[in-house]
Every structure is written in C-alpha cells, then in structure tokens.
Amino acid sequence: MRISTLTMYNQSVSSMNRQQTDFMKIGQQIASGKRIVNISDDPQAMTQAINIGQSKAVSSQFSDARVGVRNALSQEESVLNTVNDIYSRAKTLMVQASSDTLSDADRASVASEIRGLYESLIGLGNTRDGNGRYLFGGYQDDTAPFVRDVNGNVNYVGNPDVREQQVDGDRRMAVGHSGDKIFRSVHSSAGYLADAGLTNQGTMQFNGINIVDSNHPDFGQAYDIEFADNAGQMQYRVNGGAWTDYNDPTTITLGGVEVELEGAPATGDTLRVARGQDNNMDIFRTFEKALSVLDNAANTDAEKAQRVNTLRTAMREFDNGMDNVLTTRAEVGARLNELDALDTIGGNRTLAYEQALSDLVDLDYVEAASQYSVRMVGLQAAQKAFVDMKDMSLFKFL
Incomplete structure (x- = not known):
C-alpha cells in the first residue's frame, strides 16, 4: 500500500494535537486543583459531587439559621435575668413597706421606686431584637406587645404563639417566648395564695397558707370564703356552703390547705x-x-389590714412570677444547649461532606505531577518525530 506524504503529515499533526490536548488537560487540573474540570471527565463522580454540594449548602443554611435563633435566645435570656432582678427588688421593697414602723412619707418613697421598676418592666416587655422586631410579641412582632389602656392599665396585645425556625433537617425550634407566657402566666406548680377583696371593710388579715395534705381529694381546688354577722356572731362559709362560727384568730382547713386568719372581718x-x-x-x-x-x-385599721393583705398577696405573686421566669430561663438554656449540640453535629456533617467531595473531585498532586511529566515527554516526542519525518525525501539520497 502506498503511503502518501499527505497521510504521514496528517497523522503526525493528529498525534501532536492529541498529545497537546492531554498535556493541556493535566495542566488545567494542576492549575485548578481539581481532578474533574469538565463534567465529561467523570459524569458519575460529578453527579455525586453536585448532590453532595447541594446537601452541604442546605447544612450551611441550617447553620446560619441557628446563629439567628441563638442571638434571639441569648438576648431573651439577658432580658429575663433583668426581669428576675426587678421582681426580687420589688418584693424586697414590699416587705419593707409592710412594716408598721414606716411612715406614709416613707411608703410614698418606696412606692416611687416600685413605680420605676414597673416602668422598667414595661420597657423590657417591649424589647426589640437586632432586626427591630418585638422580642415578646409572638407572631405580631411589628407592634409593641404591651400597651396602656385609657385607665393606665397595661394590657398584652401581642400574639400568644411564637415564630419557629428550622434549625436542622428534622428540628424546628421556637424563637423565644411570648409576653403572655412570661408576664401573664405562672408555672403549673405554683402554690396557693390568698387574695382579700379590695372592698373589704374589716380588719381581717391572713398570715400564712400551709399545705398539710397534698393527697387530699380536694387539693388544688379554689375556695371563696365570705363573712357575715349572724345574730351578733361573725361567721364564714366556703364556696356557698354551711355557715361556721369565726373566732379571732382562727385556722380554716380547706382540702389539705390551712389558712391562718386574725382580726375582725366585716359583713360582706x-x-x-x-x-x-x-x-x-x-x-x-x-x-x-x-x-x-x-x-x-x-x-x-381596715385600710391598714387591706394594705397588709394586698402586699402579702403581691409578694406571693412575685414569688410565682420569679418561678415562672426561672422556668422560662431553663427552657432558653436547654434550647441554647441543643443549638450547641446541633452545631457540633452540623460541623461533623459538613466535614464529612467536604471529605466526600475531596475524594470525588480533588486532584492527587503527586500523580498529576507524574502525568504532567509523561504528557510533556509525549508532546516533545511527537513534535520531534514530525520534524524528522517532514524532512525525509529520496532526493537527498540520489
């Protein structure tokens, strides 16, 4: 078979182009640090790498979400700590105000400080987060959750439900608590307290409430006690039941609870x-x-008894409020701990994704350097062969 000069020329050029393509490909791999530069290099591995990359991006979104939730919870924990301090200080001032040694001017001074704490508490209830949203407004976080009505009383106008954030694949976490939960609720374990009517006219005072039998079948019920003078004898009845003579002092047993009373109540x-x-x-x-x-x-004396009863009730309510705040802080702490655990798990998962991606697409530089040298020698050999062959001619031997 006759081999033409043109055929030899085309074969040599094709060989050089092939060697140059291989040489440039390994050069691109070294420059990029990736074994797969184009999808055609390894379609199966590239498909797996794309899936892993998407999973890694989702994990990164969860990590960013946890940062936002952690910031909100940390701010809430700080606010709750201040709220607890306000409750504690207010209770201390009320104990002081309950003393008979204080004058009305002294009590007015105490009241002034308590009013300052009251205003501070309203401000804390309307705290905003870093995005300008009200921390305790629930879903309705664009308006102040605590507002005063025409009578000066503070009311909650926020939403009792709170936003949730997806912090991991199967975990949605509440971002904080509503103001209704913190400032208008008590823990289910809150104990008994007594509340005398604000229109009472007598000098009756309650001293203590003692739990004597928590297993009593009626334990946990509410009891309304009313007093009346029947034929010169002061009597009382519980929840509309039979009248019983009242003696000063006296202890009333109510379903496993004892209430100590002293003073003279009035009818009504x-x-x-x-x-x-x-x-x-x-x-x-x-x-x-x-x-x-x-x-x-x-x-x-009736006004003094009313003041003592009201302050004693308020102190017990502050105790319940502090217990509720401490319980809420414990919930916040548990969520922060969970976020730390999820961060650890997410970090390990991201590391596994990166390792898998590296195994699929990253370049082995030792092997690549060896291939680079081989391709360079191959290209040089092809170029040298072309130079030698193009100068071959029978006329040189005649």
Whole structure:
C-alpha cells in the first residue's frame, strides 16, 4: 500500500494535537486543583459531587439559621435575668413597706421606686431584637406587645404563639417566648395564695397558707370564703356552703390547705384561696395593686389590714412570677444547649461532606505531577518525530 506524504503529515499533526490536548488537560487540573474540570471527565463522580454540594449548602443554611435563633435566645435570656432582678427588688421593697414602723412619707418613697421598676418592666416587655422586631410579641412582632389602656392599665396585645425556625433537617425550634407566657402566666406548680377583696371593710388579715395534705381529694381546688354577722356572731362559709362560727384568730382547713386568719372581718368581706394559676397571673396587675395601696395613706385599721393583705398577696405573686421566669430561663438554656449540640453535629456533617467531595473531585498532586511529566515527554516526542519525518525525501539520497 502506498503511503502518501499527505497521510504521514496528517497523522503526525493528529498525534501532536492529541498529545497537546492531554498535556493541556493535566495542566488545567494542576492549575485548578481539581481532578474533574469538565463534567465529561467523570459524569458519575460529578453527579455525586453536585448532590453532595447541594446537601452541604442546605447544612450551611441550617447553620446560619441557628446563629439567628441563638442571638434571639441569648438576648431573651439577658432580658429575663433583668426581669428576675426587678421582681426580687420589688418584693424586697414590699416587705419593707409592710412594716408598721414606716411612715406614709416613707411608703410614698418606696412606692416611687416600685413605680420605676414597673416602668422598667414595661420597657423590657417591649424589647426589640437586632432586626427591630418585638422580642415578646409572638407572631405580631411589628407592634409593641404591651400597651396602656385609657385607665393606665397595661394590657398584652401581642400574639400568644411564637415564630419557629428550622434549625436542622428534622428540628424546628421556637424563637423565644411570648409576653403572655412570661408576664401573664405562672408555672403549673405554683402554690396557693390568698387574695382579700379590695372592698373589704374589716380588719381581717391572713398570715400564712400551709399545705398539710397534698393527697387530699380536694387539693388544688379554689375556695371563696365570705363573712357575715349572724345574730351578733361573725361567721364564714366556703364556696356557698354551711355557715361556721369565726373566732379571732382562727385556722380554716380547706382540702389539705390551712389558712391562718386574725382580726375582725366585716359583713360582706371576702377571701379567695386558690392556686397561682387560678388567681391573678398578670405581673403588671400585681404592680398596679401594690401601688394602689402604697399611694394612699392608711388612716383606719381596715385600710391598714387591706394594705397588709394586698402586699402579702403581691409578694406571693412575685414569688410565682420569679418561678415562672426561672422556668422560662431553663427552657432558653436547654434550647441554647441543643443549638450547641446541633452545631457540633452540623460541623461533623459538613466535614464529612467536604471529605466526600475531596475524594470525588480533588486532584492527587503527586500523580498529576507524574502525568504532567509523561504528557510533556509525549508532546516533545511527537513534535520531534514530525520534524524528522517532514524532512525525509529520496532526493537527498540520489
């Protein structure tokens, strides 16, 4: 078979082009640090790498979400710590105001400080986060959750439900708590407290509430006690039951609970004994009740008894409020701990993704350097062969 000069020329050029293509490909791999530069290099590995890259991006989104949730929870924890300090200080001031050694001017001074704490608490209830949203407004986080009505009372106008954020594949976490949960609720374990009617006219006072039998079948119920003078004998009845003679002092047993009373009640006076969750749970109302008796001078024995009863009830309500805040702080701490655990898991997962991607697409530089040298020698050999062959001619041997 006759081999033409043109055929030899084309074969040599094709060989050089092939060698040059291989040489440039290994050069691109070394420059990029990737074994797969184009999808055609390894379609199966590239498909797996794309899937892993998408999973890694989702994991990164979860990580960013956890940062936002952690910031919100950390801010809430800081606010709750301040709220607890306010409750503690307010209770201390009420204990001080309950003393008979204080003058009305001294109580007015105490009331002034309590009012300052009250205003501070309202401000904390309307705290905003870093994005300008109200921290305790629930879903309705674009308006202040605590506002005053025409009578000056503070009301909650936010939403009781809170936003949730996806912080991992199968975990949605609540971003904080609503103001209703923090400032207008008590823990289910809140104990009994007594609340005398604000219209009481007698000098009856309650001293203590003692739990004597928590297994009593009626334990946990609420009890309304009313007093009346029947034929010169002061009597009381519980929840509309039979009348019983009242002696000063006396202890009334109510379904496993004992209430110690002293003083002389008047006809129509009332006393409610109930668990914290069945009584006033609004801490702002507690402040308002305390301020109402501290702002007005107590000139009669009945007014003094009313002041003592109101302050004692307020102190018990502050105890319940502090327990609720501490429980909420514990929930916040548990969520922060969970976020730390999810960060650890997410970090390990991201590391596994990166390792898998590296195994699929990253370049082995030792092998690539060896291939680079081989391709360079091959290209040089092809070029040298072409130079030698193109100068071959029979005329040189004639």
